[in-house]
Amino acid sequence: MNYISTRGTAPVLSFGEAMMTGLARDGGLYVPQSVPQLSFDQIAAFAGLSYEEIAFRVMRPFLGETFTDDEFRGLIDKAYAGFGHAARAPLVQLAPNHFLLELFHGPTLAFKDFAMQLIGQMMQAALAKTGERITIVGATSGDTGSAAMEAFRGLSNVDLFIMYPHGRVSDVQRRQMTTPVEANVHALAVDGDFDDCQARVKDMFNDFAFRDGVRLAGVNSINWARVLAQVVYYFSSAVSLGAPHRAVSFTVPTGNFGDIFAGYIARKMGLPIEKLVIATNHNDILHRVLSSGDYKTDGVKPSISPSMDIQVSSNFERALFDAYGRDGGAIAQLMDELRSGGFSVSQGALQSLRETFASGRCSEEETIATIRAEFARTGEVLCPHSAVGVKVGNDHLGSTPMITLATAHPAKFPDAVESAMGTRPALPPRMADLFDRPERMTRIANDLPAIQALIRERIAQ
Numbered sequence: 001m002n003y004i005s006t007r008g009t010a011p012v013l014s015f016g017e018a019m020m021t022g023l024a025r026d027g028g029l030y031v032p033q034s035v036p037q038l039s040f041d042q043i044a045a046f047a048g049l050s051y052e053e054i055a056f057r058v059m060r061p062f063l064g065e066t067f068t069d070d071e072f073r074g075l076i077d078k079a080y081a082g083f084g085h086a087a088r089a090p091l092v093q094l095a096p097n098h099f100l101l102e103l104f105h106g107p108t109l110a111f112k113d114f115a116m117q118l119i120g121q122m123m124q125a126a127l128a129k130t131g132e133r134i135t136i137v138g139a140t141s142g143d144t145g146s147a148a149m150e151a152f153r154g155l156s157n158v159d160l161f162i163m164y165p166h167g168r169v170s171d172v173q174r175r176q177m178t179t180p181v182e183a184n185v186h187a188l189a190v191d192g193d194f195d196d197c198q199a200r201v202k203d204m205f206n207d208f209a210f211r212d213g214v215r216l217a218g219v220n221s222i223n224w225a226r227v228l229a230q231v232v233y234y235f236s237s238a239v240s241l242g243a244p245h246r247a248v249s250f251t252v253p254t255g256n257f258g259d260i261f262a263g264y265i266a267r268k269m270g271l272p273i274e275k276l277v278i279a280t281n282h283n284d285i286l287h288r289v290l291s292s293g294d295y296k297t298d299g300v301k302p303s304i305s306p307s308m309d310i311q312v313s314s315n316f317e318r319a320l321f322d323a324y325g326r327d328g329g330a331i332a333q334l335m336d337e338l339r340s341g342g343f344s345v346s347q348g349a350l351q352s353l354r355e356t357f358a359s360g361r362c363s364e365e366e367t368i369a370t371i372r373a374e375f376a377r378t379g380e381v382l383c384p385h386s387a388v389g390v391k392v393g394n395d396h397l398g399s400t401p402m403i404t405l406a407t408a409h410p411a412k413f414p415d416a417v418e419s420a421m422g423t424r425p426a427l428p429p430r431m432a433d434l435f436d437r438p439e440r441m442t443r444i445a446n447d448l449p450a451i452q453a454l455i456r457e458r459i460a461q
């Protein structure tokens with residue numbers, strides 16, 4: 001299995017190499033050269049299997065020679081052992097044809113744990129074979145950073161630097177990043193927004209001297225291995241509702257387009273998914289592009305669902321690559337236009353995107369109203385991101401079962417939940433002392449040379 005760049009000119013890589021590389025050297029994102037297919041019978045045989053076994057069967061065809069089957073099974077088992085629910089990704093019913101996929105039972109209470117725990121295991125195993133040491137740099141709007149800290153803290157061959165927008169993450173998110181005591185993990189509070197953090201990460205990858213000097217690797221959702229890990233729960237949940245014998249649809253609270261792109265891969269592999277519905281908060285660039293074809297950035301507005309406060313949705317490039325018939329040159333040109341404010345998707349590409357994707361937007365008031373209404377109707381307490389999903393999912397209900405992804409635990413965003421319901425959701429007992437642990441972070445300007453100097457200095461120690 002080989003991986004190619006969405007911009008067409010970077011070297012073709014194996015799975016292991018693509019995982020370690022993150023961003024391609026031509027600025028593009030790695031995608032599989034062709035997507036492996038699972039037959040109707042192979043998918044039907046998933047019924048009743050454990051999450052781990054489904055994970056093995058879904059991901060194995062993408063891995064090539066990187067790990068033996070036994071190694072890979074061992075890594076999957078370790079990755080999910082720390083989850084607080086035996087089903088890993090349980091389904092809960094909200095209404096006759098509407099289901100909630102709870103993806104918040106991992107160690108940092110957001111769906112990011114599904115991919116990050118596994119990529120931590122896979123990188124460690126791959127580095128142990130070669131004896132190499134790497135520097136991982138990531139940008140986060142909150143949840144990626146905490147999941148990465150949890151997955152990489154204490155690993156002997158990795159230094160991890162996480163940049164988050166100062167003052168724009170929730171207290172729980174920040175504390176999950178600033179309280180790990182291990183010396184190999186570093187939280188950087190950047191004076192800027194998430195898009196600034198993400199842009200600095202891309203700058204570092206495009207500075208080849210720096211990139212090669214510190215052996216830079218990435219764990220943002222541009223990393224193919226993360227997307228792949230998220231494909232699994234589309235299969236596990238759809239099969240519990242009767243797939244492949246009947247189709248399902250999904251609604252996905254979306255920011256960087258990583259999670260919903262995993263659903264797109266599941267669909268390409270043969271899972272009968274009718275529609276993938278993009279749910280955005282008032283940062284609705286993806287809803288607007290699906291509606292009008294215009295991808296125009298106009299600045300991030302802070303919201304009560306901060307993990308979706310994004311304008312430049314990195315993984316959308318992967319969907320565009322397919323919609324443009326895998327023409328890397330066309331994608332490179334669109335991304336150039338994006339640097340000067342935006343681009344228009346061609347009619348043909350827009351039509352192709354609309355065959356798979358639908359979209360909807362949820363305002364701040366609707367988010368609060370949805371948390372309140374779902375609690376009254378079902379007793380389910382939603383985090384604000386999941387509420388955005390449920391609102392848009394409700395708007396797209398039809399005869400096909402709808403599965404809405406619940407992307408974080410409500411206790412991760414207690415202020416928004418309290419303003420909707422009047423009560424504060426409690427942290428699970430295993431995290432109850434989070435607010436008593438000392439914090440450790442470095443505040444830094446949104447300035448590439450300053451950030452690079454800090455990283456060089458820390459890894460030299």
Ligand SMILES: *Cc1c(COP(=O)(O)O)cnc(C)c1O
Binds near residue numbers: 143308
């Ligand atoms: C990261 C995140 C999202 C957005 O996921 P993308 O893959 O970036 O689209 C939604 N909700 C929560 C809670 C998140 O942490």
